[in-house]
Amino acid sequence: MAEQRSGGGAESHGGRAAPEHVLVVFPGYHRPWAAWINQRLEAHGVRATLQRWDPPREVPLEDSLGDLLLARGQVLLVLNDWFFELGPRPAGEWNDVLRGFVAAHAERFAAVNLTNRTLLPSTAVLEPVSLWGVGEEEAEVRLLSRLAIEPRRNAGRRLPASALARYPDTPPEIWGDVPRRNPRFTGRDDLLTELQERLMDAERGSAACTLLGMSGIGKTQIAAEYAHRFSPDYDVIWWVNSDDRNVQRDRLGELAVKFALPTGSEPGERIRAVREALRRGDPHARWLVVFDGWDDTDGIDVMLPQGPGHVLITSRNRGWREHTDFLEIPSFDRAESTGYLMRRAPQINAVEADEVAAEFGDVPLPLVQAAAWLGESGMDAPEYLRMVRDGRLSTVDDPAAGDGMPNASLTSWSILINRLRRAQPQAIDILSLCASFAPGRIPLGIVRAYPQAQLPEDLRWMATDLPAWTRALDTLVNYSVLTRETRGPMTTDEIGPHQESIHMHRLVHDIVARLTDGDHRDAHRKAVRTLLAEADPGNPTDSRHWPRYSELLPHLEPSGALRSTDPRIQVAVLNCLRFCDRSGEYKAGIRLAGRIRDEWTAFMDPLAPHMQELTTLEGDILRRYGRFREAYDLDLAQRERLAATGNSDRLGTLQSKISIARDLRFLGQYQESEQLQREALAEARSLLGDTQFLTLVARHNLGVVLRMLGRYQEAYEQDTDTLATCETVLRPHHASTLNSNNAVAQDLRLLGRYREALGRQEANVKLHVKILGPQHLHTLYARSQLALCRRREGGFKEDIGTMMASVLDHLEQAYGRDHYVTLSAVTNYANFLREHGDLDLARELITEAEAGYRALLGPAHPVSTGVLANTALVMQASGERSSALTMLESALAGLTASLGSDHPWVLGCALNATAARNFNGRVVEAAELSRDTLRRARHVLGNEHPLTLSCQVALATDLRGLRETEEAGKLEEDALLTLTRTLGAQHPHTLSARQRNRPYWDFEANL
Structure with missing residues (x-):
């Protein structure tokens, strides 16, 4: 026949003609095999076409196969046992067609077999060659031999590896x-x-x-x-x-x-x-x-x-x-629904399958359950549907489940669970226990990992009877109620039952919780929270334990752990909260702290030790997240409660003072913070001694507030003293020691001792990376401070911008754009960009920082006010001199009102205001402000501080504008000599002063 001759070609194996074209016919799930076959054929000079095939059940199978013969050449069927269920087909239809139609056109059909399971006997007409369990080279040889194709040497090997289809039995790397x-x-x-x-x-x-x-x-x-x-x-x-x-x-x-x-x-x-x-x-x-x-x-x-x-x-x-x-993702097509049902439950026909599919609205999940039950039970579809519709076995009163799941599917779940209760009651035990966990990933293996936990009598078999445990889980997996966590490429590696985790969908969890027997629910929840406490590693400060804490955290609330009066469980709950604090999961921590407080308030004294610990942790997390006012209100309420008891709890009162002093500092109330912090430090020394951890915290916090007050020398002395004690008591690699070392370097930089600060901070950053990791918030802050040290020291012009951008990117990725440490990095990078001429990006960033601080702290906070000075410098550099002057005068007035006229931030802002006055032609007013600012700077910072010398250079510039050249010359010469001696002749400050460039001051926004 002409149809048969169209596949002819050169003579090859055994006298058979190699095809010029092959139509590769495959079900969708065998696409990887089809792609590999296609590439191998074309590599050997044979044109191939891929045809995904799932013949509609309504079309006779002979017609669908006849359509394949419309293609020229050979038709290669990619077979396994599942191939013959496409459709699906009535029993015997495939055998009839293979024996009749296919046999009549045997020369046009060929096949490869991808399973070791038994195929239909009549499949022999296709002479399928088995590719099951063989290597790639052998599979290629068998494929070519079946199609009478002469192999070519190195066929297709010229293609790059990335273009070669991977052999389907070879998993990804x-x-x-x-x-x-x-x-x-x-x-x-x-x-x-x-x-x-x-x-x-x-x-x-x-x-x-x-x-x-x-x-x-x-x-x-x-x-x-x-x-x-x-x-x-x-x-x-x-x-x-x-x-x-x-x-x-x-x-x-x-x-x-x-x-x-x-x-x-x-x-x-x-x-x-x-x-x-x-x-x-x-x-x-x-x-x-x-x-x-x-x-x-x-x-x-x-x-x-x-x-x-x-x-x-x-x-x-x-x-x-x-x-x-x-x-x-829509519901199944009706053909998909009925095909699935008929494959899982062969006893039902197409009409019955259509009725079941309609009952469940073609929603896959209830269809899976219906098909599993029908297939396992062998029940007729009409009887099954009657049971579903009259609700005889339903234990659910609610007419519908969440997410729009039809009521009938709930009934189907009821039927399944009742059947399990009769046939496999231990599976119901597991389901009931799972209902006391949260949905999603459930660390079910802890039941077996901690046999010492007191399980209820009905669950004790789980810790002792491994075969029953395995059978029950297998049953639930087979019924698609839950899935096991898996390992390995395509199969599940064997893992110990104590490590076993399962995954239960939210909808499944909700239905199971409704439909399983709740008589033992309280006992099961108690068991779960006891297991969670046993699984608590006990050290949330160690990041190696964080994966376990993240696994336990979701199950605290559904297990009732937050309501427990058991001290051991309360400790585990607090450790999970500490994990949120330490790992940077501040949002989760804030929510968890709120839920704990809601529950504990009902039965626990507000001044009980665990409640006080909760308050301290919650305040810390709120502060770290930037919700400073809420932290302050929380700590203030705690102080009032303590005061009402007559301050009999000295340790609680001390912790309260330390927390409130820190809150006040973040709120910009620096004087009040210092006063309270000094009281706290005195009490800590009296109550605990000078080397206890809480005392060291108070000592460090005092140094921070002194720095915020602009008393840099006092802060330096305080911080060096604290650092020495930390290195002795906590050792150099403790996180608190690193933090103290960071404070000393910051003090040195603010004192103008740039080289000392740089040397210390470079070593400190290396320790941060080694001990805490490069992405920890403390490490990123230390790197940000290192960038400032390098900028002030003046010898790293090429690297500073890159480093600042990198730190900002890491902070944004880890903690968000509106975190207060990120905003500080935004500010510092904007100042650098402005200084180096990128005014557009500098303006964009400083505007972002200004808005961010205003939203975070309010417009009257000293930091929010100080950032305006940086905005004004960008405006001034862009030629907007009048607007810049207005903004600087406003910032100067605001900072003076909140900090006093001698604060270094005020002096720096005044320095910028003198320049703005000069640039706007108000030279006399500029000189007056310059002279007053210089006098105050000498008093506060000393004659050799870089800011003092900048004020001196600025006054010389203003005096020169008033033609008072003699005094201007003396001031300028003295400033240059001092800058050369203290910073070096090639330092940017020295060079700029020598070139008579007007000095300026950058506001560094730190909290």
Whole structure:
């Protein structure tokens, strides 16, 4: 026949003609194999075409196969046992067609077999060659032999490795906990193809797509299938469970280890390194990161990778449409629903399957449950539907579940749970226990890891009967109630039951909590919170324990741990709060502290030790997050409660004073803060001695407030004394010692001792990086101070801007743009840019800082006022001299009113105001202010301080403008001699004064 001759070609193996064209016919889930076959055929000179195939059930199978023969050449079917369930087909239809139609056109059909399971006997007509379990070279030999193709030498090897399709049995180099492939995944082929096209066609750096839809719609299953189906396109596939932000951060950070990136253990540091590696595409450019269950869009800027790879997100939050490309995940098509039901429950026909699908609205999750139950029980569909509709087995009073799940599906869950209660009651025990955890990732293995915990009688079997434990979990997995956490590329590695974690969807968790027997719920919650306390590592200051704390944290509230009166559990709760504080999870910490307070207030004395500890921690977190007024109100209320008891609790009163003194400092009330801090220090020394930790904290805080008051010499003396004690008592590598060392370097810089400050701060930053990690807030602050030291010392012109930009970027990534330390870095970088001529960016940044501080601190705060001086300098450099003068005079008046006329910030602002007056032709007023400012600077800072010498140079300039040249010359000459002696002849300050450039003062915004 002419149809048969169209596939002819050169004679090859055994006299058979090698085809000129091959149509590779494959189900969607075998795309990796089809892509590999296609490339191998074309490498050997045979043109190939890929045809994804899922013939509609309504079309006779013979017609669908006949359509394939419209293509020229050979039709190669990519087979496994699942291939013959496409449709699905009535029993016997495939055998009939293979024996009849296919046998009649046997020369046009060929097949490869990808399973070791038994195929239909009539498949023999296709003479399938098995590629199961063989290596790539052998698979290629078998493929070519089956199609009578003569191999070419080094075929296709000229292609770069990145262009070669990976052999499907070879996983990506890095495969990160992607859920096991669902062997019953059905349909969604068009959606998966569209998803792949969107990611591939997106611009480099913005290939991110979010799968949006309600719970139970199948988003996670689609994402997992995409990862498996398109795995040959990637060298790295990394799955990030994102239901909980702490788990999400830790999971993404774990990729730093896989990439062998040189980072510490700080989550923020690891995330930064991972995102940078992904952005560069180094060490891998073909990557896929899947964020599963990412509903909170707050962390997009910090967490969302960019670069040459792809990002896939599953979420219920429709807000993702504003940030990424997106695909709305609909319910199943009816054909997908009925096909799935008929494959899982072969006893039902197409009409019955259609009725069941309609009952559940084609929503995948309840369909999965219905199909599992029907398939396991063997019940007829009409009987099943009657049970569903009359609700005879339902224990749910609520007519509908959350997220729009139909009421009938709740009934289906009730049927399933009742059946489990009869057939596998231990699975119900596990479900009931899981309902006392939070949804999402549940560290269920702690049940077996801590057998010493007192489990209720009905749960004790979990700690002793491993086979029953395994069977119960297997049952729940098989019924799609929960999934196990997985390891390895395509399969689950064996892990100990004490390490076992499961994942329970929010919707499933809600339904299980409603439908399982609640008689033991209180006892189960008590067991869970006892287990959480046992699993507490006991040291939240050690970052090595942070992954465990992030795992425990979500389960505190649902287990009732926040309401517990057990001191051991209360300690665990406080340790989780300390973890939030230490790890920088301030938002989570603030919420947790509020919930703890709500619960403990009902039964705990406000002055009980744990309640006082809660207040101290909550205040610390509020301050670290920048909510200074709230921290102050909290601490003030605590002081009033203590005062009402007659101050009998001396230690509590001391802690309260230290906290309030710190609050006052952040609120800009420096004099009041100093007074209270001195009282606290005296009490600490009297009560605890000079070397106890709380005393050292009070000593350090006094140094900080003295620095904020502009009393730099006193601050230096206080800080050096504190540092010496810290080095002796806490040792040099303690975090508090590092902080004290940082304070001494800052004092030296503010005293104008730039070289000493620089040498100390360089060594200090190295210690910060070594001990705390490069991304820790204290480390970033120390690096910011180092940049200022280098700028003031004057010998690092090329590196300072780069360093400032880097510090700012790290702070933004880790702590956000509006954090007060970030705002300080914004201010410092803006000052540097202005000095070096980038006025546009300087104006943009200083405007941002001004608005940020105003929102954070209020317009009357000294820092908010001081930043106006920097804004005025940008305006002045841009030629807006009149406006700059107005702003400087306003800033000078505001700072003088709040700090007094002798504060260094006031003197610096006055220096800038003298220049503004001079530039606006008000030379007499400029000279008057210059003379008064110089007098005050000499009194406050001494004759040799850089700011004093700048005031002296400024006065000389103003006097020269008034033609008082003799005095001007003497002042200028004396200033130059002193600058040369103290800073050096080549220091920028000295050179600028010699060139008669008008000096200025930068406001450094520190809190």
